[in-house]
Amino acid sequence: MPTATGTAPAPRPHALHENWKPPVVGVCLLLPVGSDCLAIADLEGLIMLPAGTVDDGQTPEHAAQAVLPGPRSHLLNLRHVAVHEVQARRRKVITHILAAATAMTYDTVTALQYRDPRAVLRAIPTLQFLDQAPLSTRARTLAALQALATGTTAHLRTGFVGAQPPSGPMP
Template sequence: MPTITAPAPAAPTPVRKAAPYENWRPPIIGVSLLVPVGAGALVVGLLGCTMLPTGTVYGGQSLEQATQNVLHGAPGGLPLVRRVVLAWVQMRRRKVITHVLATESMPRKDVEQLTYRDPRAEVRVLPTLQVIDKLTPKGRLRALVGLQALATGETAYIEGDVVRTTGAHAEMTS
């Protein structure tokens, strides 16, 4: 008499559990620059896409030193005003912190001497509205909040996509 054999039951599919959040890697710290040119233009770096000039803050380096390393060629260095935005986002295993610093409005003749830290990129001056339209959503948020903070004289804080004012800084950085 023939017997019917059932196929062996398949091994249960392991269920992937989300790894718990751990900040086991040091944060990535960077700087971005808002460089106004006159009343209606910004300096941008073009490396296949429009972006604010950016760089990395290395261990032991001040924000001002890191910023001066992003764009070279300004007579006497970049005329930094202050930090206008502090933005951070918590990634799965590390925090990414970006300081947006603004310069004084620079004349076009001084901007023409600037070179970007990455030789593949090109420094260009574009109308502010055109820059805002071409930036990524996160870049657009940083630029708009930075321009507003520059105009009001305050520092803004962005956690993820949430913008806060100076009073919320203490609770966000702890």
């Protein structure tokens, strides 16, 4: 029976499984209604901020118009308030958050259409949304609301929130 002689090879450092696939890029809309509400998409009891995908070669601003198709969507004055990056196991997920620069009215919300016909757009109190939202959505929404109020753009990554994009690879 043959036996191995010599030393065993040194173990390789744990390689991260990053970016095997192209990133997934999405857009999310933060639409204040009045002074204390947000426009949300209600999909059969699942509430979320209106969201959609950003196709190759498409800007987040253009993709945002597709989230709320229809004649009134072009009236929204959207501003880029946050970028959220998450490194998933095999790809990066990037979400651009755009917000209406001015508060909407209840009538405007009910006149808009959502890209998914199963969902209904409605306005709910901001605190109620934050109570019901998952922790990651809550943090992203709070950072976006703060950026909207201060006129800045928030850059969020795992363990990082700031006004400037972080340099270097994601942890």
